[in-house]
Amino acid sequence: MLDKKFDPSEVESRHYETWEKSGHFACDPESNAAPFAVMMPPPNVTGSLHMGHALNCTLHDVLVRWRRMRGQDTLWQPGLDHAGIATQMVVERQLDGEGVHRRDLGREEFVKRVWQWKEESGGTIVGQQKRMGSTPDWERSRFTMDEGLSKAVKKVFVTLYREGLIYKDKRLVNWDPKLQTSISDLEVEQIEQKGHMWHVAYEVEGEEARTITVATTRPETMLGDTAIAVHPEDERYTDLIGKMAVLPIVGRLIPIVADEYADPEQGSGAVKITPAHDFNDFEVGKRHDLPMINIFDERARINENAPQEYQGLDRFEARKKILAELEEQEILVKVDKIKHSVPYDEKSKSVIIEPYLTDQWYVDTPTLAKPALEAVRTGKTTFHPKQYENMYFQWMENQLPWCISRQLWWGHQIPAWYDTEGNIYVAASEEEALAEAKDKLGRVDVELTQDPDVLDTWFSSALWPFSTLGWPEKTKELDKYYPGQVLITGFDIITFWVSRMMMMGIHFMGDVPFKDVYIHALVRDSKGQKMSKSKGNVIDPLELIEQYGTDALRFCLCAMAGQGRDVRLSEDRVAGYRNFATKLWNAARFCEMNEALPDAKFDPASAQYALNRWIITQVVETREVIDTALESYRFNDAANAIYQFVWGTFCDWYLEFTKPVLAGDDEGMIKETRQTTGWVLDQILILLNPFMPFITEELYAAIAPRVAGELLLGHDWPEYGDELKAPDSAKEIAQIVDIIGEIRSIRSDMNVPVSAKITLMLEGASADQQDKVAQYRSVISQMARLEKVEFLKKGSEVPKGAIKTVLGEMTLILPIADLIDLDQERARLKKEISKLEKDIAEISKKLGNEKFVSNAPKEVVEEQKSRQAQSQNTKEKLAQALEQLDAA
């Protein structure tokens, strides 16, 4: 017996282990079943699951469970990402708490600490994924720094290097002076803030009377100025081109050069050029062969290339000192207050990023991007929703070389070694590098040191679709599961990850890594704010789960996963789906009480009664909607379809219909109705299982037992034959539903007490309709609270003051004059009539339009005509009823 009260947390506490042990999570490369492979975006080992993970997890799991039930050989590849910078920061913060710096530990010890953290955090994440009910192939779980993946990383690096697609170069990078590493362009966030524009007058050498004024928001960089640029056609300055300006404070002579980069419209039209500290200036510097003077050390303190009194100062202290000095010299000619964007590191948003001149490793992404672009253009990979392809195109078309080296300790150390003479050896191992070096140098006593830098985290992530399948070995898994079917991720990851997997996949596997890319929404709070720890509006999925259950959360996330939108998560909504689960629970209890449980001997095709044929039809149609929706990743449509069916159709109508049937004495009908009810419940559990795995599995085990221990997890998705569809029965029941609805509506409008049982008189019903109504008399009576049903011949005497309403050809007459206020009834009729008149007028106008009648499709015109006739008919009958009422 099912408990009276449904307790999600209790139910959900007891299924997962059984599922895991059942072996259904595992893929089977040996099987002949068609593969369905998806790669889990590996969560960072930086902590715990957030709502975005919960959404991603849910969508994956729904698809995977559904495909698995449909008999496909599913591989949901799980794993974790080492998340270089993020993880290193977490561990450094922990050390901070202990008053220790990573330098105190040394690289080896520090990395050990990070591994410890990884074990801990990784375990937490996996536990949370299990709590979400996820069913990936855990046995195959990978970590981006495990041995196999590290091997793949080295192989890719070495190969690309030998192909000339990875190289070392000295250029400006975005530098994080706190972490002391380069960071990705994508990890820099421009934040608008108030600042100053300082205008400084530089003397021109040999022109005592003249100065040239430049403006800057970062005066400290002037210590590294190596030129002033003016526009070649700017008449104010043409005579100065080629002359030298005197760099204040430093005293260095710097040339005044002509370059179109200088915009005559902006500021004074003259711009200071600091090639080592500004991306644009760097380009100008290259064009004019200017010296590049780096004035910062790796912590952005002034270095030995600047005057003595500035050396060692932090960049912002230096700024103050310079401004004071400029003021003193009276060459700070103007200060404007402005708003401008300042580059911050995206994660902490607290450190200002500095363009910094260093040696780094680069991937030639402009070259690799070409085939990756082509693959999406030609449709080998398709984005859903499609418009995200634009974002992909824009990003891929404007590729700059990808800086992949990071000055960190946590990550894949770059497989490059240096000898003492400045030669580089890129190889899969130190042995190989050494052999190469000996060969090159022609001697044996060679000492090599490995490049201390590590690779950008996304480098190993880019290989995920094939490295996890065993590449570079040739494996069965690679054969079968590459390319995968779909990648499911958020739009913010297109640039970081999707694009790079496309490039690497195509380059190394010769094929795209996935056929579809489903971009899901970002989870926001109920006010539409992005959830963030600093805003304090983070909703922890686990808290929701504790309160409402995993099933409710999963269902909610699906129902809100409309394409191309943000998901605004509100607790009310989750509560609503918990209610849905409770509803299902109670419906199952009802079935149990009435011995209406799944019966393996029952063949739905054998159902005779319209009532049962109707609900079976609805099941078939619901399955079709779910399938169609999931095939095109419309999770919300699928969820709504099953919700609507379970609550709106099965519970609200079908189960109510069965009550009088089961209480009646038609043995044949009782038996079939019980069997049908059981069958429908069974189908509901199956169809709902991918969305709400826990409650469905619980109910299945409790009330639908057949083979002991059988799990919905491994159940087949239903296939229904067309013979199950009974459109006639559907029409028949729809009519009964209409009659009940109409009576209920009138009762409510007229304030007829629920307890009052009334009589229904039907006029104008065809013989067939009379038949049906008679057959469903008990159902109609119970649901509409009737005492009896009578059929009237046309023109029969109707009790005075009876209420009339029209349903097609039938007129429903309710003789309840003594129960109601007749004025109220008059008002009701008048309102109905005027509504109909408006309707008729509208249609008549349409039909009176010659162009409409001749141009619109025939069936549309016909439809309008029949609507007109119908409304006209109803209106007349109601008008008549009104007259009679007035006469009474």
Place this chain on the structure above:
RNA sequence: GGGCGGUUAGCUCAGCGGUAGAGCACUUGCUCGACACGCAAGGGGUCACUGGUUCAAUCCCAGUACCGCCCACCA
């Protein structure tokens, strides 16, 4: 500056050429033997604005306004 979205019921959002939909919220009744996390019946919308295409436009096209996002730039 370049690009992409959005604007539909009080709220959150579906729909996308032929009578405006859902959930929540709201109102009114209901201890009718599954369920008050419930049942039943309701109220509520010139589908942002202006033009155009069409027999017909919430839906297609153009423009306007506001909102959001991505990319780039900022002397």
